[in-house]
Amino acid sequence: MNYxxxxxxxxxxxxxxxxxxxxKGTAFYLWHKDTSxxxxxxxIILPGGFSYGDYLRxxxxxxxxxIMREVVTFANRGGLVIGICNGFQILTxxxxxxxxxxxxxxxxxxxxxxxxxxxxxxxxxxSALKPNQILRIPVAxxxxxxxxxxxxxxxxxxxxxxxxxxxxxxxxxxxxxxxxGSNNNIAGIINERGNVxxxxxxxxxxxxxxxxxxxxxxxxxSLEVFGLSNSTKMVEPTSY
Amino acid sequence: xxxYNATIxxxxxxxILDVQGKTVEHALHATGFPMVSHLRIGKFVELTVEAETxxxxxxxxxxxxxxxxxxxxxxxFSISIHEHVEATA
Numbered sequence: 052m053n054y055x056x057x058x059x060x061x062x063x064x065x066x067x068x069x070x071x072x073x074x075k076g077t078a079f080y081l082w083h084k085d086t087s088x089x090x091x092x093x094x095i096i097l098p099g100g101f102s103y104g105d106y107l108r109x110x111x112x113x114x115x116x117x118i119m120r121e122v123v124t125f126a127n128r129g130g131l132v133i134g135i136c137n138g139f140q141i142l143t144x145x146x147x148x149x150x151x152x153x154x155x156x157x158x159x160x161x162x163x164x165x166x167x168x169x170x171x172x173x174x175x176x177x178s179a180l181k182p183n184q185i186l187r188i189p190v191a192x193x194x195x196x197x198x199x200x201x202x203x204x205x206x207x208x209x210x211x212x213x214x215x216x217x218x219x220x221x222x223x224x225x226x227x228x229x230x231x232g233s234n235n236n237i238a239g240i241i242n243e244r245g246n247v248x249x250x251x252x253x254x255x256x257x258x259x260x261x262x263x264x265x266x267x268x269x270x271x272x273s274l275e276v277f278g279l280s281n282s283t284k285m286v287e288p289t290s291y
Numbered sequence: 292x293x294x295y296n297a298t299i300x301x302x303x304x305x306x307i308l309d310v311q312g313k314t315v316e317h318a319l320h321a322t323g324f325p326m327v328s329h330l331r332i333g334k335f336v337e338l339t340v341e342a343e344t345x346x347x348x349x350x351x352x353x354x355x356x357x358x359x360x361x362x363x364x365x366x367x368f369s370i371s372i373h374e375h376v377e378a379t380a
Contacts, residue, residue: 107360108362111359111362115359143364144362150364151362151364151365153303153365154310154311156308156310157310158310158314199364
């Protein structure tokens with residue numbers, strides 16, 4: 052898999068994403084002012100951080116940067132896109148994923164490990180994981196409280212678009228296990244087509260045992276498995 | 292072309308719990324202001340805009356608010372437009 056990691060002014064998880072993606076794949080940095088995505092990129096990563104200082108709203112300014120026009124086109128053609136933390140916020144602002152990320156219900160910035168339960172293991176991002184598998188992954192955000200209107204939440208649930216939920220270590224979806232008050236303990240969702248994932252927790256930060264845990268590798272391993280089995284079906288080459 | 296002053300007031304949509312507003316309201320209750328209620332916290336944006344008429348200015352600011360200044364999924368906004376008068380020395 053070839054990964055394109057977008058760097059916005061204020062991105063601060065770009066190196067972590069690069070490290071995680073490079074373990075089995077090949078990673079390239081893309082700049083927010085770029086007006087094209089190089090041929091051969093299979094997956095775009097919008098990393099965590101505070102793009103454009105989180106001015107106005109998290110992700111609101113980044114969504115209008117030149118590269119995002121290309122990312123939207125890439126996604127609409129079936130390219131894989133993963134937005135982590137601030138990247139998730141950018142994806143909702145860009146309209147690639149429904150809903151928004153509100154201020155955490157307890158108002159504080161939450162920076163700690165949480166447990167995630169895999170709600171959908173049939174996506175390109177989770178196929179190497181098992182349904183209901185428990186992962187320990189860090190979160191670090193002030194605005195991670197996923198919100199959408201009732202109809203949208205209902206559609207997400209019906210279509211199995213919830214990919215990760217906050218749980219306790221036994222997989223119970225309790226209020227105490229939810230670090231930000233998100234609807235239905237939602238930690239990550241995928242679009243209807245199944246090629247754009249947004250998640251608040253940071254799998255790239257736990258991508259090597261030397262970092263204390265490697266549960267985050269599951270996401271990148273899944274992408275590699277998907278890449279191997281779909282090598283001829285990836286996004287058609289562009290004519291940049 | 293006329294120059295108009297516009298102010299945009301942005302609050303969380305009705306129905307979304309304004310946790311920050313609630314917290315400040317509770318703090319006021321504990322500080323001798325039990326008569327205060329319905330406190331909501333939002334954002335205030337002011338700008339000037341060039342347009343032919345007040346209604347044209349309003350339409351421009353409304354468009355800008357929908358596209359960027361507010362996120363209609365979670366925020367309501369209200370706009371106030373005033374014709375800009377140059378201050379005289």
